[in-house]
Amino acid sequence: MESNFPIRKIIHVDMDAFYASVEQMDFPELKGKPIAVGGSEKRGVVSAASYEARTFGVKSAMSGIQAKRNCPELIFVNPRFDRYKEISKQIRKIFFDYTDLVEPLSLDEAYLDVTINKKGNPSASLIAEEIRGRILKEVGLTASAGISINKFIAKIASDYNKPNGQKTVNPEDVLPFLEDLDIRKFYGVGKVTAEKMYQLGIYTGTDLKLKSIDYLESHFGKSGAYYYHVVRGIHTSEVKPNRIRKSLAAERTFSENLSSEIFMLEKLVHISEEVSKRLKTNKVAGKTVTLKIKYSDFTLQTRSKSLHYFISDADLIMDTVKSLLIQEELTNSVRLLGISISNLNTDKTGKKPEDKSISMQLQFRF
Incomplete structure (x- = not known):
């Protein structure tokens, strides 16, 4: 089988x-506990x-109340982001021993x-196996990896043998792998889209492959x-070492619900100062300000306003936020x-390396 799209050797470490x-x-007293x-x-x-908590159905983005209901023995721990960043830097240093083409998605992947x-x-x-071994030995944590011809398949594969495992999808295995895959496993297919696909009779990669591009665009834009x-x-x-940052944000969840705009403005002053600090640290400014509000019934609302000039100053951010709050x-x-803050003044004109198509050859081993 041959195809004229770029073949690369991509590892996704998670x-x-x-x-x-x-x-x-x-x-150590937390080891083995949820x-x-x-x-x-x-x-x-x-x-x-x-993982001990996940066996009870506890997962990220779940409310603490629901998590405790699922797992009465659950232990809550305050996050220490400075520590996570420190560990993440150690892990990335290992990555750079193998390649300069490293694209972080977050602190942990x-x-x-x-x-x-x-x-x-x-x-x-073998490179992925070596990297995972070094992370365990030098950092003390386990990692999983997916290896394949592009970022999409590598990311799906990294979730296959978690925790502390890896999966390789060789070129000749790509199509069978995708055809057998549950549509919910496709990176970029969220819960709502998966439900819509189910209603259209699309349950696996094979079902998806039977649909024409016109059909898919008519239903999914x-x-x-x-x-x-x-x-x-x-x-x-491509793997982009210097990804362009699209936005910077900060948010706070409060110990008690806020019922007055006066109290909200007080909290927003501190949040705007944090956003301003992050903008200045990253030496960027933005034109679009978005206010995010989550109510006590967990409904979420966002309000945005785009300016004609770039801002990074806390007072200017706050002026816009006030106008959004009183709408x-x-x-x-x-x-x-x-x-x-989005619509940043980051450079978007940098030239990308030219892709060179390479035919898929079965002897191109991973």
Whole structure:
């Protein structure tokens, strides 16, 4: 089988229950116990859950109240983001021993392009195994990895043998792998989209592959073309070491609901100062200000305003936030507030390396 799209050797490394694992490593008394990072049994949202907690259905983005209901023995731990960043830097340092083409997605996962690598090792699978071994030995945490011809398939594969495992999808296995895959496993297909696909009789990659691009675009808009191509193993996005930041944000969940705009404005001043600090640290400014409000009934509302000039100053951010806050009368108490700045003045004109198509050859081993 041959195809004229770029063939690369991509590794997706994903740390196992990263925040929770760091806490269990630093505090041995937590090992083997169900823990949740963030939230509490009364307030807040879970940021991460240990594998022991996940067996009870506790997961990230779940309310602390629901998490405690699922697992009465659950231990809540306050997040320590400075510590997570410190560990993340140690892990990325290992990555750079193998390639400079490292694209972090977050503190706990990254893509690596090892098509040409610093070790001169032709096997991406062996490189992934070596990286995982070094993370365990030098950092003390386990990681999982997916290895394949592009970012899309590598990311799906990294979830296959979690925790502390890896999966390789060789070129000749790509199409059978995708055809057998439950549509919910496709990266980019969320819960709502999966439900819509089910209603259309699309349950697996095979079902998706039977649909024309026109059909998919008519039901899923611009995403239709994406689904059409990825189910055929076509995903040409490169590993981008210097990803352009699209927004900066900060938010707070409160221990008690806010029922007055006066109290909300007081909290928003502190949040705007944090956003301003992050903008200045990253030496960027933005034109679009978005106010995020989560009410006590967990309904979420966002309001945005785009300016004609770039801002990074806390007072200017706050002026815009005030205008967004008073657009509507408050009808419910508020549990969370957030501010984000987008439409940043980052350079978007940098030239990308030219893709060179390489035919898929079965002897191109991973």
